[in-house]
Amino acid sequence: MNEQMRNQYFPDTVSAPGETLEEILIERGMSQTELAERAGRPKKTINEIVKGKAAITPETALQLERVLGIPAGFWIAREQNYRESLARAREAVEFEKQADWLNQVPYRAMVKLGWIPEHREKARQLEEVLRFFGVASPSSWQGVWGTESPSFRRSSAFESEPGAVVAWLRKGELEANGQETAEYNADTFKRSLERVRSLTRQLPEDFTSVVTRECNEAGVCVAFVPELAGTRVWGATRWLTTSRALIQLSLRYKMDDHLWFTFFHEAGHILLHGRRDVFLEGEKREEDEKESEADAFAQEWLVPQSKYRVFCRLGAFSCAAVSRFAFELGIAPGIVVGRLQHDGHLDRTQCNNLKKKVDWVFDRR
Numbered sequence: 001m002n003e004q005m006r007n008q009y010f011p012d013t014v015s016a017p018g019e020t021l022e023e024i025l026i027e028r029g030m031s032q033t034e035l036a037e038r039a040g041r042p043k044k045t046i047n048e049i050v051k052g053k054a055a056i057t058p059e060t061a062l063q064l065e066r067v068l069g070i071p072a073g074f075w076i077a078r079e080q081n082y083r084e085s086l087a088r089a090r091e092a093v094e095f096e097k098q099a100d101w102l103n104q105v106p107y108r109a110m111v112k113l114g115w116i117p118e119h120r121e122k123a124r125q126l127e128e129v130l131r132f133f134g135v136a137s138p139s140s141w142q143g144v145w146g147t148e149s150p151s152f153r154r155s156s157a158f159e160s161e162p163g164a165v166v167a168w169l170r171k172g173e174l175e176a177n178g179q180e181t182a183e184y185n186a187d188t189f190k191r192s193l194e195r196v197r198s199l200t201r202q203l204p205e206d207f208t209s210v211v212t213r214e215c216n217e218a219g220v221c222v223a224f225v226p227e228l229a230g231t232r233v234w235g236a237t238r239w240l241t242t243s244r245a246l247i248q249l250s251l252r253y254k255m256d257d258h259l260w261f262t263f264f265h266e267a268g269h270i271l272l273h274g275r276r277d278v279f280l281e282g283e284k285r286e287e288d289e290k291e292s293e294a295d296a297f298a299q300e301w302l303v304p305q306s307k308y309r310v311f312c313r314l315g316a317f318s319c320a321a322v323s324r325f326a327f328e329l330g331i332a333p334g335i336v337v338g339r340l341q342h343d344g345h346l347d348r349t350q351c352n353n354l355k356k357k358v359d360w361v362f363d364r365r
Contacts, residue, residue: 014085016052017078024068025050039063055079095123101138102126105163109228115171133170145170161230165280168231172248176221176240179212183243184219186271192218193267193301200260200302200332203356211263220270221246233282235262239275256356257338260331261298268297302331303339312345319351332356 025035032050036043041063048054056064056079061072099122107129111118116132119125126138135141145166182188192214204210212222221240227233227250234252239245247266251259262281269279273290299305311325317340326333334355340346 014082016082017056017075018050018052020078021064022050024070028068035067038067052082055083091127092123095126098138099123099126102129105129105167106161106228106230109164110167113226113228115167132174133166161228161232164228164230165233168225168228168233168250169236169248171225172223172236172246173240175223175225176244176246179216179221181216181221181244182219184245189215189218189220189267189271192220193264196263197260197301198330200256200335201326201330203256203332203358207358215247219244220267223248225250227252231282233280234258235266235279235281237266237269237279238277242275245270245275251358254357254359255334255338256332256358257334259358260302260335261338264298264301265294267301268294272297299339302335303329308339312343317345317350319354322351322354326354 025032032046033043036046039046039060041060045054045060049056049060056075058072058076061075061079064070064075065072102122102125107116107125110116110129110132116128119128130136130138130141133141133145135144146162195214196211199207199210208222208224212224215222221244223246225248231250232252234250236248237246247263247270249259249262249266265281266279269277269290272293273279277290279290279294299308307329314321322336322340323333326336329336333351337346337351337354341348341350
């Protein structure tokens, strides 16, 4: 939510503009009949405005301006604020009836992470959640983000905690909206990947901003979003527009080998696959041809297969040998360790000292 909307105050009740009109008439000693005659309006209309039964139209506001000397804009604004107040009151009643819907999303965790403000009243909390998702009602949420949405039915990652997954995805979308990007260009993106690969060996503290900046120049947004309980998702790829893609990462395991493999895997989806696909990587990842292609893409970019085969044939898998091989490749040794562990050349407990822990500081404004 932008800061202006966050700080905006909506009073619980707003008096009808007719009350103000009645106070002015009493103050001036003018009857409703006299006002009607001076304004050229039926007395019934003036009486209904005073009682709040009829609205002050722009034409009536102009007439009141000429008769009472009070600007038309004042009356129009009072009427608008009053009608908005009535609409909000009706909506609050409906939201109270639908408050149980909040159980479909992890709103308490979202509050804790600073994604949405906290409210004691369930109706206000529901309003904040809907605003976060960019929808007007729970039924709208169901169509855009729920099981009815064809975009998000495709992955089994939604089976356990769909509300948590879509909240995580939405946060990534909001983060991407704050990034300025060029139009997508595949060649520029490949050059960006080369520069990102070179970061892995000497990982800067601000690596998230460096990676984001490099990819933005190629038309790709990168959002680092902490996982919510129940998501068990560490990466996602989708196209926000036909010229703007999004890679979203959770740093679920917070180790450099997993981070970089996931990043290059998602990059593979962007370069190899369609712009209507939505890819989610997690514990329940569906194995299919596209996922296998993205795996192969990441493996080749990080540890080229030709060089990897030569190293494996030598059979020297000591931590020192792994470090030398990683130095020759120009990548972090933890990436090589992760690859060797995945392929069974190293036990999951071996050479873990070569991996680096990665994390980042979140802006919770």
